[in-house]
Amino acid sequence: MTSDKRASDQFFEGLSSLYQQDPEKFEEQRKRLIDQTIESFPEECRQRAYGLQFTIDCQLRKYTDPIMRMNKMVEIFWQQFAQFQETINDPEKIMQERREARQSAKIIPLRRRDDDHTPNLPH
Numbered sequence: 001m002t003s004d005k006r007a008s009d010q011f012f013e014g015l016s017s018l019y020q021q022d023p024e025k026f027e028e029q030r031k032r033l034i035d036q037t038i039e040s041f042p043e044e045c046r047q048r049a050y051g052l053q054f055t056i057d058c059q060l061r062k063y064t065d066p067i068m069r070m071n072k073m074v075e076i077f078w079q080q081f082a083q084f085q086e087t088i089n090d091p092e093k094i095m096q097e098r099r100e101a102r103q104s105a106k107i108i109p110l111r112r113r114d115d116d117h118t119p120n121l122p123h
Contacts, residue, residue, distance in 0.1 A: 019066070 019026040038049045056076060063069040087094045 015026065018029060034053055038046055041049055059076060060069050060072055063072055
């Protein structure tokens with residue numbers, strides 16, 4: 001066994017043990033490791049990575065059983081992989097779908113609530 005493999009196994013065993021002994025501390029450590037990893041990304045990628053992590057966390061929040069969480073993570077991975085593969089195989093189709101999905105927004109002027117009932121007073 002290589003030293004990298006051994007270190008990786010020990011790291012995983014430590015996290016597994018922490019989860020079993022103190023799930024709250026495990027959760028803090030998990031968040032810290034994720035944040036450290038994202039902070040190591042190029043600056044222009046971090047906001048997107050934090051957004052993706054937020055989406056993943058929201059999807060996993062409803063699962064308390066570790067096996068169910070793992071299954072959901074695998075499902076998320078394969079969904080993202082399929083989307084990536086589709087983008088690689090037909091980028092024009094994906095770009096067209098994104099253009100069609102964009103909707104322009106109409107800006108509606110809003111008046112302050114007190115504008116309806118308050119006489120014009122000098123400022």
